[in-house]
Amino acid sequence: MPPTTAERFCILGAGTSGLAAAKNFLEAGIPFDCLEREDDIGGNWNIEKSCSSVHESTHLISSKRLTEYTDYSMPADFPEFPSHRQVLEYLRDYAREFDLVDHIQFSTSVERIEPSAAGWHVTLAGGEKRTYRGVVIANGHNWDPVLPEYPGTFTGEVLHSSEVKTSDALAGKSVLVVGGGNSGCDLAVEAAIHARQALLSMRRGYHVLPKLFKGKPIDQCNEFLLSWRLPLWVRRLGAKLAIRWVLGPAELSGLLRPDHRLFESHPIINSRLHDQIAHGKLTVRPDIARFDGRNVTFTDGSGAEVDLVIFATGFKCSFPFIDRQHLNWRDGSPELFMNVFHPQRDDLFCLGLIQPDSGQWGLVDYQAQLVTHFLLSLKKKSQTANWFAQQKRATRPDLNAGIHYLNTPRHRLEVEHFSYRRRLKKLIAKLA
DSSP states (O other), X not given: OOOOGGGSEEEEOOSHHHHHHHHHHHHHTOOEEEEOSSXXXXXXXXXXSTTOOOOTTOBOSSOGGXXXXXXXXXXXXXXXXXXXXXHHHHHHHHHHHTTOGGGEEOSOOEEEEEEETTEEEEEETTSOEEEESXXXXXXXXXXXXXXXXXXXXXXXXXXXXXXXXXXXXXXXXXXXXXXXXXXXXXXXXXXXXXXXXXXXXXXSBOOEEOSEETTEEHHHHHHHHHHTTOOHHHHHHHHHHHHHHHTOOGGGTTSOOBSSOTTSSOOEEOSSHHHHHHXXXXXXXXXXXXXXXXXXXXXXXXXXXXXXXXXXXXXXXXXXXXXXXXXXXXXXXXXXXXXXXXXXXXXXXXXXXXXXXXXXXXXXXXXXXXXXXXXXXXXXXXXXXXXXXXXXXXXXXXXXXXXOOOSSGGGTTEEOHXXXXXXXXHHHHHXX
């Protein structure tokens, strides 16, 4: 007889994090239901679905080798930075390889999660109620758009970056992209190519790294330096030299000069931004001072008339199906051990709740492995399970490897990937 839901875990989402959780639970023999709101896997990387925020021209900004799952490589014939369609192909192959699809309940939306004496009550859309032994939240955190407010009123078209799917939305228009992150810079380049006029508004300057350095992905170059355990100042110096060699100083290229040290903000990886500025196709402006109809005034006193404003201003960390108190919420996001484990509960986990400075899926795979080993050790009532439970209650490890990230909402979930991965692997070995 299959186990009842009271004996199973509930995995929320069949995107990159949910698939990693399902794969590791299945291999370990931990019973589960994977609930997916859409009728297909892929989450954010399935552009055909409402949950996706990718653009038609979206590619990975981290190289495939530093993005892929730990035990399933991307195809050798994939480029270094695969497109979103190749990513979805990879995820589908991954799901087939590990027989995950039969364990996913599609078109199943969760309305509410509440703790119960036996675990967790899960209420589905339509009213069905289930009780599960535990819950793994893996539905992603890049879905609830942030739309900032400015003085005045803009009477043109307004979109969030997640709503821009094709370049047709930009063609022939005067477009202002607001936000200097990776999404903002990518969309600014698209606007420079397809729009009649393209502007990029940035509150501050950021360090922009090329995707390639001497033919090698820039993140793999950084990985080489990290593998040698070189101090932060040496890696900063190496990255600065690479930037000056390939792109030149930001302020000489028309970008704003960064107001922080390298690595203190999530890296901007873009090799096309400087070209569009140099060709006069893209104009960089500081923050917005006010709107007046279709006119926008910037904080340096300059202005422009625009048809379309695209806010590439990120996403809120939102989990509307569960009360914040159950996630140990602090200062705008859950405070969890390793950004995964609830300090007090042994039956609630979050996967993918990180913003790493490199690829993510391999890290999430290690997160899922750690959760799996913890649950197996709990079942055995081992001493290491007690030790780990004590660690997650009392320990708040530094996940930044000594880097002082900018104090902005964008960096609340930031982790330094190399030290974070090493810590995950050590904890896995301890529990294994």
